[in-house]
Every structure is written in structure tokens, then in C-alpha cells.
Amino acid sequence: MRKNLLQKNSDFHFFESGQKPKLLIHTGTHGDEYEVINIVTECLKNYESRLPAFIFVPQVSPSAVAAKSRFNHRSTDINRIFYENSDDLEVQWNLQVLKKGPFDLFVSFHEDPESTDYYLYDSGRSKIESELIKTHNQKIKKQSIGLLNGLDDPSDPALGYAFIEGYKKFVHKEGGSDNGMIIVWAINHHRVNNCLIPEIPGKLELKKKEFIIDTFFSDVIIRYFN
Numbered sequence: 001m002r003k004n005l006l007q008k009n010s011d012f013h014f015f016e017s018g019q020k021p022k023l024l025i026h027t028g029t030h031g032d033e034y035e036v037i038n039i040v041t042e043c044l045k046n047y048e049s050r051l052p053a054f055i056f057v058p059q060v061s062p063s064a065v066a067a068k069s070r071f072n073h074r075s076t077d078i079n080r081i082f083y084e085n086s087d088d089l090e091v092q093w094n095l096q097v098l099k100k101g102p103f104d105l106f107v108s109f110h111e112d113p114e115s116t117d118y119y120l121y122d123s124g125r126s127k128i129e130s131e132l133i134k135t136h137n138q139k140i141k142k143q144s145i146g147l148l149n150g151l152d153d154p155s156d157p158a159l160g161y162a163f164i165e166g167y168k169k170f171v172h173k174e175g176g177s178d179n180g181m182i183i184v185w186a187i188n189h190h191r192v193n194n195c196l197i198p199e200i201p202g203k204l205e206l207k208k209k210e211f212i213i214d215t216f217f218s219d220v221i222i223r224y225f226n
């Protein structure tokens, strides 16, 4: 994969593999969730030949990653201010990358710093619950990693969803308005069909985080395209 700079004198960059990318991968949306950045980078190097053409943005918010904070240089959560007319440069740079789509699949890796249980948001135009993901979740459980049963974060007004065995399916409703979340903008504006957000448990040891992400590539992403 080759590195691209969108902007001179900025930390914002992305990697591209192949022509006409069908897969978009994000890490570093929230800077306190930085451990997944290296793990995902290594997986992309290892699995590159088995993946479709892709774009990878390792630091969606370079300023939040530099500060190891959920919030960016303007003290805002970039995943709550993602609007076309935003004057935040980090939003504008990511909009430029999203407009290189449409992508079939968008995977945005996050960590839940407070959690020991794994969970995943599955949203987009597909109406079918993903057996690939449910099977992968059970593989994780066999490694004695918990799966979330219950609410994600009831204190966040944008969240408060109930998960079963680490899985929650959302079917996109046409005609909805943007709400500041990156995936909602991307689906509303037809830049992506389906979005997956794995929430890696922040409190797990590194080896277990690596296991979840490595098997997510082999068991979910690669099979999604085959």
C-alpha cells in the first residue's frame, strides 16, 4: 500500500492499495483509542494480497491521536460534528477521502476504553443480519473474551443501544438527515453501502486485541468480498 498526503504540512494522510477502492478503513477517530492503529496497520500489510482495492485512513483525527484524547484540537469529538459544511479541517480532509468512493464496505475500528466486552455496530443498506459477524463473535467468545449483552453507553445521548452477543444491526432508512456521525454522513450520501464498527474492549491485553482484529480481517472482511 502506498502513502498519500492530502495536504502539505499536515499529519493527515491515507494509504491506498489498488485501483477503484471498494473497502474503506478508519482508525484514530478517537485519539484515546490509539492501540488499534498499529494492529490494523499490521493486518493490512499481512492481508493486502487477499483484500480488494482499499483506502486506509490511520488517523482520522491527527490532533486527537497526538493528544491521546477523544477530542480534537477544537475540543470536539470529530464523530459528532461530521457535516458537509463543517469548518473543521479534519472533517474536510475526511470528506475528500470519502468522496473517492463509493465503497462497498466501510470498517471503522474503535476501542471502548471502559469495556472488557467486545461488540460491533452493523449498519447500512443490507437488511440481513450478518452470519459472518455472528460466527466471528462466537469465535472470540471461545477465547474467553466477553461479548456485550446489554447497552453500549447509556450516558451518551447519541448512543444507548442494546446488544445481543456483541451484535447490533441497524437498517438504514432512506431520507434521514445527517447527525454528525461519520458513518451516517457516508451512508446518507451514498459513499458507502455498509458500515461496520468493531468496538475493541480497551481493557483487554494487547494479545487479545490483536486476536480480535486479525480474525476480523480473515473471517469477516476477506469473506465479505468473496
Ligand SMILES: [Zn+2]
Pocket (backbone or CB within 6 Å): 029, 030, 033, 110, 111
Ligand atoms: Zn471511538
